[in-house]
Amino acid sequence: MRKPLVAGNWKMHGLRADIVELVDGLNKADLPDDVEVAVFPPFIHVERVVGALSRSDIKVGAQDCAIQPGQGALTGEVSASQLRDLECKYVLVGHSERRLVLGESDQVICDKFVSAQSAQMIPVLCVGETREQREAGETFEVVREQLGAVIDALGVQSLVSAVVAYEPVWAIGTGLTATPDEAQAVHAEIRALLSGYSKDLAEEIRILYGGSVKATNAAELFGMPDIDGGLVGGASLNADEFSTICRAAGCK
Ligand code: 13P
Numbered sequence: 001m002r003k004p005l006v007a008g009n010w011k012m013h014g015l016r017a018d019i020v021e022l023v024d025g026l027n028k029a030d031l032p033d034d035v036e037v038a039v040f041p042p043f044i045h046v047e048r049v050v051g052a053l054s055r056s057d058i059k060v061g062a063q064d065c066a067i068q069p070g071q072g073a074l075t076g077e078v079s080a081s082q083l084r085d086l087e088c089k090y091v092l093v094g095h096s097e098r099r100l101v102l103g104e105s106d107q108v109i110c111d112k113f114v115s116a117q118s119a120q121m122i123p124v125l126c127v128g129e130t131r132e133q134r135e136a137g138e139t140f141e142v143v144r145e146q147l148g149a150v151i152d153a154l155g156v157q158s159l160v161s162a163v164v165a166y167e168p169v170w171a172i173g174t175g176l177t178a179t180p181d182e183a184q185a186v187h188a189e190i191r192a193l194l195s196g197y198s199k200d201l202a203e204e205i206r207i208l209y210g211g212s213v214k215a216t217n218a219a220e221l222f223g224m225p226d227i228d229g230g231l232v233g234g235a236s237l238n239a240d241e242f243s244t245i246c247r248a249a250g251c252k
Contacts, residue, residue: 002206004222004229004249005163007124008039008236009063009092009210018237019045023052025239031057032250035229038090039236043078050087061090061124064098067111069118080112080119091116092231093123094146096169100130106149113150117161124163124231125150126210127190131170139168140189147193156197164190164207165231171211173233180220180227183209187226215241218248 038059041049066077094109116123127146129139195202210231229249236242
């Protein structure tokens, strides 16, 4: 039985006062017991968020980590061991904004995945196709390649302690959402691919959907059999809307 996970990726949002208000709202939110909830603040706010959350049922994650796990001479980067020290449980790896805007390669993504795990954190591996790739009928191929890069380099067992997030690039921040059927088709494909390696892994791994998830569409998306929760961007910046989304993932 997979416990759903709803993760709020705050991206590069939030001045200190905004973060205080958001965490205050989360502290008071009505969250379901049968859903795991996590928030991913910008690095500069991680420690503040960990300290200000008065409840232990909301986990904190980081949006990125350095390619090398330990501390060292790598100006501007933050290591997985430093994030673990701040009590981060999860790390996003391979988000499309980092793949496409910041040019992260599969090699870099694999290195960050390893770093996260070596610091006892759980990587959330993001995959997804662009609009052009979808229109060219390449969605499954792209997703298979992105997952395959990690499986080939690190072995399929590396996914035992990981989460996968399917985020179609064309749906991120655009207000366009994959329909529940479109999203389910890709999630089922990912699970089938993993099942070819290990039936247990395929059955147990959580596959989140991301891309314009909102209070109004979350229940339909999360109702699909292979969608185990969501990776939420814009809508996670509002505690009321985010908690509605979290509740939509419950009682499956
Ligand atoms: P939006 O929910 O704003 O579309 O962002 C999705 C996302 O990229 C989460 O990582």
